[in-house]
Amino acid sequence: MTVQDDAKLQKIIDLDKKYYMNTFGNRTPVCFEKGEGVYLYDTKGKKYCDLLAGIAVNCLGHNHHALVEAIKSQAEKLIHCSSLYYIEKQAELAQKLVSLSCCDKVFFSNSGAEANEGAIKLARLYFQKRGLKEKYEIITLEKSFHGRTLATLAATGQEKYHKSYKPLPEKFVSVPANDIDALKGKINENTCAVMMEPIQGEGGINIVDADYAKKVRLLCDQYDLLLIFDEVQCGIGRTGKMFGYEHFGIEPDIFTLAKALGGGVPIGAFLAKEFVAKAMEPGDHGSTFGGNPLACAAALAVLNTIEKDGLLKNVEAMGAYMTEKLNEIAAKTDLIKEVRGKGLMIGIEFTSDIAAAVKDALLEKGFLVGTVGSRVIRLTPPLIIKKEDTDPFFAEFEQALTGGMKQ
Numbered sequence: 585m586t587v588q589d590d591a592k593l594q595k596i597i598d599l600d601k602k603y604y605m606n607t608f609g610n611r612t613p614v615c616f617e618k619g620e621g622v623y624l625y626d627t628k629g630k631k632y633c634d635l636l637a638g639i640a641v642n643c644l645g646h647n648h649h650a651l652v653e654a655i656k657s658q659a660e661k662l663i664h665c666s667s668l669y670y671i672e673k674q675a676e677l678a679q680k681l682v683s684l685s686c687c688d689k690v691f692f693s694n695s696g697a698e699a700n701e702g703a704i705k706l707a708r709l710y711f712q713k714r715g716l717k718e719k720y721e722i723i724t725l726e727k728s729f730h731g732r733t734l735a736t737l738a739a740t741g742q743e744k745y746h747k748s749y750k751p752l753p754e755k756f757v758s759v760p761a762n763d764i765d766a767l768k769g770k771i772n773e774n775t776c777a778v779m780m781e782p783i784q785g786e787g788g789i790n791i792v793d794a795d796y797a798k799k800v801r802l803l804c805d806q807y808d809l810l811l812i813f814d815e816v817q818c819g820i821g822r823t824g825k826m827f828g829y830e831h832f833g834i835e836p837d838i839f840t841l842a843k844a845l846g847g848g849v850p851i852g853a854f855l856a857k858e859f860v861a862k863a864m865e866p867g868d869h870g871s872t873f874g875g876n877p878l879a880c881a882a883a884l885a886v887l888n889t890i891e892k893d894g895l896l897k898n899v900e901a902m903g904a905y906m907t908e909k910l911n912e913i914a915a916k917t918d919l920i921k922e923v924r925g926k927g928l929m930i931g932i933e934f935t936s937d938i939a940a941a942v943k944d945a946l947l948e949k950g951f952l953v954g955t956v957g958s959r960v961i962r963l964t965p966p967l968i969i970k971k972e973d974t975d976p977f978f979a980e981f982e983q984a985l986t987g988g989m990k991q
């Protein structure tokens with residue numbers, strides 16, 4: 585590492601501190617310059633194994649030829665026009681997502697929050713158009729995370745995100761996950777939907793019980809409610825199935841996607857069954873950028889690559905392998921309370937507040953992991969990851985825990 589390399593990073597940090605709003609606090613003092621496969625390289629030339637993938641975004645890793653080629657060739661033809669016109673890649677991507685899923689229609693957004701905002705609007709619109717004008721209340725789960733717009737903050741069942749932004753849009757209520765009586769107790773004649781992440785990401789990698797999910801589906805049917813699944817983090821192969829709901833033996837009426845859908849190019853989506861989707865009529869919703877040719881070409885390349893390269897099988901196998909290895913480490917230390925997750929969405933919960941210290945120790949050794957709160961490490965590596973990429977990580981992780989990390 586040269587003095588110049590250090591100076592380059594310092595210059596970027598200085599610019600950030602001076603000009604960027606300070607919502608991220610003291611960021612990790614690293615700036616990445618390029619990536620290849622599951623590895624990233626910083627301004628000092630240091631190599632990192634990326635076990636976070638931009639928080640479940642870079643599903644094909646970095647610089648994947650199929651994704652890069654799709655973006656390049658689309659950019660050379662047409663980056664953006666407007667959804668005032670027909671868009672070939674938008675239509676093709678809509679067809680692809682519908683053919684892969686339980687839903688019949690789709691609308692594209694630019695982010696997860698926007699996709700969820702669209703899902704919330706659609707649920708309310710559906711009942712409005714049936715003349716049920718008071719049926720707009722939405723039940724969500726505690727520890728959920730649905731985004732940073734005002735409505736998706738209101739839907740988010742974590743008070744810490746609400747506090748500075750009140751008044752938030754009304755008529756969202758959250759209940760503890762896996763407590764069907766608590767959920768039933770909140771249903772009234774104005775309830776229109778239940779919205780949940782089948783696997784909570786920001787809440788700490790919490791999977792809802794399959795039995796609970798089935799009961800929620802039944803309650804929705806019984807009380808004329810829509811079931812909305814937020815699959816922004818767990819969708820697109822992350823759990824070993826293309827969509828998270830496939831693990832639970834039920835189908836949502838509406839579900840949302842973002843993060844991995846474009847492999848790093850911003851795109852989100854909400855999908856719905858025909859009986860709900862038909863509530864959306866001309867003028868009811870829109871987006872300038874949503875579903876533009878570039879983003880849709882990227883998303884098509886992502887979906888085609890997941891299928892063509894059999895990545896769901898890899899996720900299943902690597903998820904099982906990583907969980908087994910992590911459980912072996914857990915058996916050797918009192919510091920790990922639980923290893924949980926599905927596929928390559930893995931949470932490691934510690935018995936004390938050491939997540940940040942473990943993350944920093946791993947960073948030093950060249951491994952990128954995420955934290956959720958003070959006790960959970962989150963692993964969401966690219967879906968292309970192989971055993972040989974992860975083995976050095978297990979050795980360093982074990983070393984970090986057994987080599988003097990304090991309770």
Ligand SMILES: Cc1ncc(COP(=O)(O)O)c(C=O)c1O
Nearest residue numbers: 695696697729730731785816817
């Ligand atoms: C489950 C879930 N929903 C919604 C969002 C918000 O997505 P975005 O940051 O793209 O708006 C996130 C982001 O972490 C998420 O994990």
